[in-house]
Every structure is written in C-alpha cells, then in structure tokens.
Amino acid sequence: MYFHVQEFINEIAADEPDPAAANALQEGLGGQFGEMRTMMQYLFQSINFRGPDGKPYKDLIQGIGTEEISHVELIGTTIARLLDGSPRYQGKPADPVDKPGSGGAVPLNIALSEDNIHHYLVGAQGALPVDAVGNPWMGSYVYNSGNLVLDLLYNLMLESTGRLQKCRLYEMTDNKTARSTISYLIVRDQAHENAYAKALETLGVNWRTSLPIPKTNAESFPEVKRLLEMGLQSKIYSFDLTGQSQAGKIVQGMSPSGDGTHLDASEQTPAGAPMTIAPERPEEFSPGxxxxxxxxxxxxxxxxxxxxxxxxxxxx
Structure with a gap:
C-alpha cells in the first residue's frame, strides 16, 4: 500500500515564471532518462522481483522507486510553477471566466512564441508526460530483465545519465524555481547511484572498470554544494511505514563516490517541505x-x- 504525505520532498524556491525553463525541464520529467522512467522502472522491477533470499535488494529498489514518485510530483509541480501566469494578464479568482478575452485581449499569446504550445493549449499551464520536444513518455523505456545484476547495472546507468542531464539543465537557466528542484535531483540521483553501486559490489560485480560514474563537478553549483554538505548524497530512505525494509543490509559502509561519507539507510523519509496549490488560471478557463x-x-x-x-x- 502507498500513502501520500501532503508535503513536497524538497522546497521549491519562488521566482518569476519561465516557460523556456519549464520546457527544458520536461526532459527531466518525461524524457528517456527522466523521473517518470526511474519511477516506473524501479516499481516494475520490485513488483516482479522473485527470490525471498534477495529481499534486501527488492526493498532497496522499491524504496528508491517510491522516492521517485515524489520526484515526479516535485519536478511536475516545478514545471507548472514556471508556466504559471501570463505576462499580460494576472487573473483574479473574482473575475468572470470570460474576462481574459474581453476587449480583444490575448492573454495567452505567449504560447505562440514558446517551444511547447501544448503547455498552454492542452496542459492549462501545467506539466505534461512528454520530453523536451513533445514526444510522449513511453512504457518501452522501462527495463526489467528479471536478472538482478543486469537490472542493477541498468539502474546505475540510468541514474548516472539522469544526473548528467540535470547538470546540463542547471546550466541552461538561472531561474531559482528551476534550480532549486534541479539541484536537489542532482544530489538524490547521486545517492541512488551510490546505492546501486554498493548493491552491485555486494554481488561481486566490479562495476568501476566497466561503468564508471561520470564526473560532473556538480559540487561547484552553490545549491548542490549546500545539499552535499548535508550528506544528502549518501542517504537512502525506506518509505516503509512498517519497519520491514532490509535495504540497510546493503546500504552501509563507505560511499562508492569516494567522497569520504558513509552510506545511511536509517531514515524512513526526508523532512519534507510545505505543499501549496497554485492559484486558479481564469485565462485558461480553468477556474478550479x-x-x-x-x-x-x-x-x-x-x-x-x-x-x-x-x-x-x-x-x-
């Protein structure tokens, strides 16, 4: 069973709308190496897991997959906030629904000059299950071979590629809303890299010689540096209300990142951040x-x- 605590896994900083940044972030949500991919891949791997003796590995994959649900929520909400509002019309809940178009006004004309018109035409200024060029997310992205070593290798590659792309996303925008989410996901991707690398090591796989984790120097990003100093790259959460997760049998010892930190699987969940709901958008005829x-x-x-x-x- 899954429960939803009505908090974001990380705080989303406030800043001005930035539709271009929102469109770039769609790759991190619905792209081949985005959060929807990691969520579905890990959940399907844990659902299909066989072998009671391997329960610690199932618990590890399921715990990370559960966290990825919150990442989908976080990055999707961030995209919506980056899209929220027209530069020519700031709607008020008391305004009639047809007020945005009165007097020949065209409050949604920004949609004609942005990369993804569907953000306004279909999504009502919200996130979509697509990549940065509008290709729909596909279930065929999901890799679930049934072989534990192959699945863990693929998961390590997926997290490494996802972190690499998010470092590129960080350098595409200085918007505080976008960067607050991107930096958090960079660090959590590294935590998941560490966990899968450690799991492979316990299975006798010398992954370093065949699949080196890419060097990104992401610690040079101020927001990322702050999270690394908090040790967030070395924590794995269980999201297990009943205390039955055995992932801690794997996630322990020195971090595979070689940064001098120790892996820690003792926490159930992160602290979380307050969740707010965006205002209504009368110009989208979405009064709520x-x-x-x-x-x-x-x-x-x-x-x-x-x-x-x-x-x-x-x-x-």
Missing amino acids: ADADLRALIEATAAMEMADIDATFGRMK
Whole structure:
C-alpha cells in the first residue's frame, strides 16, 4: 500500500515564471532518462522481483522507486510553477471566466512564441508526460530483465545519465524555481547511484572498470554544494511505514563516490517541505473547484490524514 504525505520532498524556491525553463525541464520529467522512467522502472522491477533470499535488494529498489514518485510530483509541480501566469494578464479568482478575452485581449499569446504550445493549449499551464520536444513518455523505456545484476547495472546507468542531464539543465537557466528542484535531483540521483553501486559490489560485480560514474563537478553549483554538505548524497530512505525494509543490509559502509561519507539507510523519509496549490488560471478557463467543493475536499483530506496518523503515527 502507498500513502501520500501532503508535503513536497524538497522546497521549491519562488521566482518569476519561465516557460523556456519549464520546457527544458520536461526532459527531466518525461524524457528517456527522466523521473517518470526511474519511477516506473524501479516499481516494475520490485513488483516482479522473485527470490525471498534477495529481499534486501527488492526493498532497496522499491524504496528508491517510491522516492521517485515524489520526484515526479516535485519536478511536475516545478514545471507548472514556471508556466504559471501570463505576462499580460494576472487573473483574479473574482473575475468572470470570460474576462481574459474581453476587449480583444490575448492573454495567452505567449504560447505562440514558446517551444511547447501544448503547455498552454492542452496542459492549462501545467506539466505534461512528454520530453523536451513533445514526444510522449513511453512504457518501452522501462527495463526489467528479471536478472538482478543486469537490472542493477541498468539502474546505475540510468541514474548516472539522469544526473548528467540535470547538470546540463542547471546550466541552461538561472531561474531559482528551476534550480532549486534541479539541484536537489542532482544530489538524490547521486545517492541512488551510490546505492546501486554498493548493491552491485555486494554481488561481486566490479562495476568501476566497466561503468564508471561520470564526473560532473556538480559540487561547484552553490545549491548542490549546500545539499552535499548535508550528506544528502549518501542517504537512502525506506518509505516503509512498517519497519520491514532490509535495504540497510546493503546500504552501509563507505560511499562508492569516494567522497569520504558513509552510506545511511536509517531514515524512513526526508523532512519534507510545505505543499501549496497554485492559484486558479481564469485565462485558461480553468477556474478550479467552487467554494462548496473545496470545503468538501479539505474536510475529506483532514479525515484521511487523521486516520493515517492514528493508525501509523506521523511519518518522520
């Protein structure tokens, strides 16, 4: 079973909208080496896992796959915030739905000059399950051979390539909203590289001679440097409410990154960050829920969270 704690896994910094950065970030979401790929690949590998003696490896893959769900949420929300708002019209919830087009106004004309018109035409200024050139995400990206060593090798390659691409994304924009998410994903990709590399080492695989982790010098990025100093590159979370994960049998000892840190799988989840919902977008004719429906949603969410807290306790 999966539960959702209504917090972001990392804080998204505030900055101005940047549709070009949003489009670039689509590669990190729906591209061949993006977060949707890692999420689906690891979850399918854990679902299809066979062999009770290999439970620590299943738990490791499943824990990382669960974290990737939060990464999809984080990068998708970041894309939406980078798209949120027209330079010629700032909507107000009290405005009539047809107000944006009154008097011949064209508040969505920005869509005609941006790389992905679908962000406005189809997605209502939100993220889409596509890459940076609009190709839809495909299930054929998922690699699940059933052979543990092959799967772990492929996962290590996937995380390494994903981190490399995110370092390039970082250098494409100075937008604080984009960089806050990109830098976090760079460091967490490194943590997952470390975990898969350590898992391969426990299986006797000398991965260093055949699949070296790429050198990116990402520690030169200020936001990344701060997260590395916190040791985030060496932590693996279980996301296991029942305390049955055995991933800690694998994720221990010195980090394969050779940075002098020790791997740590003792924490259930990261601290998280407050989750907020973006304002309505009248110019997209997306006014959201009315007052009565919002009240019902909030009441239902409060009851569900109270029930989870009473049953399992607050996640730490």
